[in-house]
Amino acid sequence: MASSRPGPNLSRIATSLGVSVATVSNALSGKGRVSEQLAEKIREHAAELGYIPSQAGRALRTGRSGVLGLVLPDIANPLFPKIAQAIEFAAKSADYGVLIADSRGDVTAQTEAINRLIERGVDGMVVVPRRATRISASSCPVAVIDTASTPGNTVAADHWQGGQQIAAHLAGLGHKRILIIGNNPESNVQNDRAGGIRSGLAKGMSSEMLWIERLEQTAGPGCRLGLARKAAEGFTAFAALSDLQALRALTELQQEGINVPADVSVTGFDDLIWSPVVTPALTTARMDMDRIAEIAISALLKTILESGTREGVIVTAETDRVPMQLIVRQSSGPARPAKENLTDGELAT
Amino acid sequence: MASSRPGPNLSRIATSLGVSVATVSNALSGKGRVSEQLAEKIREHAAELGYIPSQAGRALRTGRSGVLGLVLPDIANPLFPKIAQAIEFAAKSADYGVLIADSRGDVTAQTEAINRLIERGVDGMVVVPRRATRISASSCPVAVIDTASTPGNTVAADHWQGGQQIAAHLAGLGHKRILIIGNNPESNVQNDRAGGIRSGLAKGMSSEMLWIERLEQTAGPGCRLGLARKAAEGFTAFAALSDLQALRALTELQQEGINVPADVSVTGFDDLIWSPVVTPALTTARMDMDRIAEIAISALLKTILESGTREGVIVTAETDRVPMQLIVRQSSGPARPAKENLTDGELAT
DNA sequence: AGAGCCTGATTAAACGATTAATCAAACGCA
DNA sequence: TGCGTTTGATTAATCGTTTAATCAGGCTCT
Helix, strand or coil: CCCCCCCCCHHHHHHHHCCCHHHHHHHHHCCCCCCHHHHHHHHHHHHHHCCCCCHHHHHHHHCCCCEEEEEECCCCCCCHHHHHHHHHHHHHHCCCEEEEEECCCCHHHHHHHHHHHHHCCCCEEEECCCCCCCCCCCCCCEEECCCCCCCCCCCEECHHHHHHHHHHHHHHCCCCEEEEEECCCCCHHHHHHHHHHHHHCCCCCEEEEEEHHHHHHHHCCCCCCCHHHHHHHCCCEEEECCHHHHHHHHHHHHHCCCCCCCCCEEEEECCCCCCCCCCCCCEEEECCHHHHHHHHHHHHHHHHHHCCCCCCCECCCCCCEECCEEECCCCCCCCCCHHHHHHHHHHHC | CCCCCCCCCHHHHHHHHCCCHHHHHHHHHCCCCCCHHHHHHHHHHHHHHCCCCCHHHHHHHHCCCCEEEEEECCCCCCCHHHHHHHHHHHHHHCCCEEEEEECCCCHHHHHHHHHHHHHCCCCEEEECCCCCCCCCCCCCCEEECCCCCCCCCCCEECHHHHHHHHHHHHHHCCCCEEEEEECCCCCHHHHHHHHHHHHHCCCCCEEEEEEHHHHHHHHCCCCCCCHHHHHHHCCCEEEECCHHHHHHHHHHHHHCCCCCCCCCEEEEECCCCCCCCCCCCCEEEECCHHHHHHHHHHHHHHHHHHCCCCCCCECCCCCCEECCEEECCCCCCCCCCHHHHHHHHHHHC
16 A cells, blocks of 8 residues: 555665665765765666656655746636746756646635645745735745736736837837727736837827727627727727737627728737737737746746745846737738728718 | 744644644544544644645655646647646645646657656646657556547547537538648547548538648648638538637638628637637537546546556546537528529639 | 874764554453 | 453654764875
8 A cells, every 4th residue: 555656766776786875865966975986886876777766755855845836817818828838848947847726716716726836835936916916925935927017026028018019010000090909907917018008109199998898898798899980980000918809809800891901900919829820910029938937937946945944925036027029920011091091981980 | 954844743733732743643634543522622723823734744655746747748739728727626626736747849758748747756647648649658647638539548528529510510501511621630639520520411511621731831831721712612611620720710711801601601629718709709619628637637546546556557437538519609600502602603713 | 103184985863744553541241 | 350342542663865963994294
């Protein structure tokens, strides 16, 4: 029943070579004082036997599990794959494992998820917080990835700057009236993106905001956004705050017989999986998740290694925002001259 | 530096109450022989102190880590969120944690990912195998989620039956010529879905296959699929083997001025995040991931608990395929009468 | 030559939980 | 009364690793 692990352990290697376990441990970790010849012999023999150190034994002794937690607001979020991938990659480079915890549901679920991770003994965790949630430092270091305007944010994409890039791109194409399409006004990320767009508008440009969740509260989920009418009113660019909303806008426009990008332009954020393969491919602003993850993880590890005592702090990094990259594809093009829009407007109304 | 965990441990509780650690352990686990009154007192005191058992200590003694691994072919896969969410949910119900491992890249990366998990001491793992990969049983129980036709598959959605549902749906709408759109002919899942569709075609119906990756090898990634021409040739339904391809088809058709579902129908698979929000919303076949995960995890846990010895087996479950559910939305509708298609065909060619 | 100093190894004590083995007391019963 | 059994608790070993403390030689230097 005891199901003792199959592989060899330190003492097996030790007795097999006629040395002490401490020497083997030292040889393999390169820490104590072991002659180079003996060390080499030990390493060889260990490799030969296929020695795998017991994480449990090590964790018990060192007080560190070698595992980080990853908490996500809603694991079904289309952004999740990239985040998880980047975090896992950054963690494994430092020989850490990643334990996932989904906080599907309400805010208490987020707290429960965090607690579960702590019970599992993670050395630290990365939290992508639920909207408008503040992470209370628990009993281990925490890195928060959200957006610069979130208090306690460790590192994130520079959503504001991303918005500015989108705005500059649209300005360059001659667009004057921009409809910004967001999902939820409580999202810090979306507000920063929208703010960035507005701040980047050139002289003579104006914008209006459309929050989908508000609309859906009266019109029902999955309802039309009424973009054809907006186009008729003279909006020539639809800047969604996420590719999911951009996709929704794009298909609705196309369904109404409005051509993208000939008639109007559509842009998104995040460069999600479908962005390059839809027709027209989406112009979008991409975050450098690999870099964000790298910064978050290294800040986390630094805190973990330095502070021996497992205090619950929210770690900080030197760079707290990573620039977004504008990806120009086919969904954005030159604005139609205003007069034609007027004509369209007359036809549509 | 030793960074001893902050919370109380068994011996702290024991001395604090004047009993032995063994008694405390027994009281909390309900295993040994402890009087009900004392047990109650111990439980109370433990809760009061906020006792959290050390996973490391427990793992070291019992030889079980309480952690399962999840290996995914490509974590960036849009299906990943649902899988991870379902697996994590099923695992946490059984008090297990989930460690992720991305096998981004080639087949060797998959093996490396599996090895990393084993080094971390997982008690078992769930593998969604890379295309055309056979999982060689390693040193812990493994559950494989792919498709029924994959040798060694533990449990999966009944992709074949899902295909039949799609076919039946299209047959009911009067479609005669179906274009099946897949990504990669080496995918067992896609082949089963396609096979299901073909097997479900009614009398007088015919189908043709289009593999996107093959097309892209000559025409370049992101190229047009030439669906307008196919529509002109008389195809009235486009059955994609995944919602990602369905989306690609839908937007391409819309861009060409072909109306969905008035002119042609489009269906997909998986009910991915965007399916309900695009216009028209996608008709698709959804897998019951929660149930699949539940079956996989329970089969895994059964093997783990039964076989004390950590052997590397691929576990089996009583039910190896879970029915898919057809979700009918707006992207599929009655087939246009053949003569009109002819007219369109004349116009287009 | 003896005191002191490296060098290269060993000893032994943790870390925290589980669990088989043991033990003391109380109880039942002839 | 005395023997066997049950109950309720303790003792002690164990899992595998790390690491401080110790120790035996060989070496240098005065």
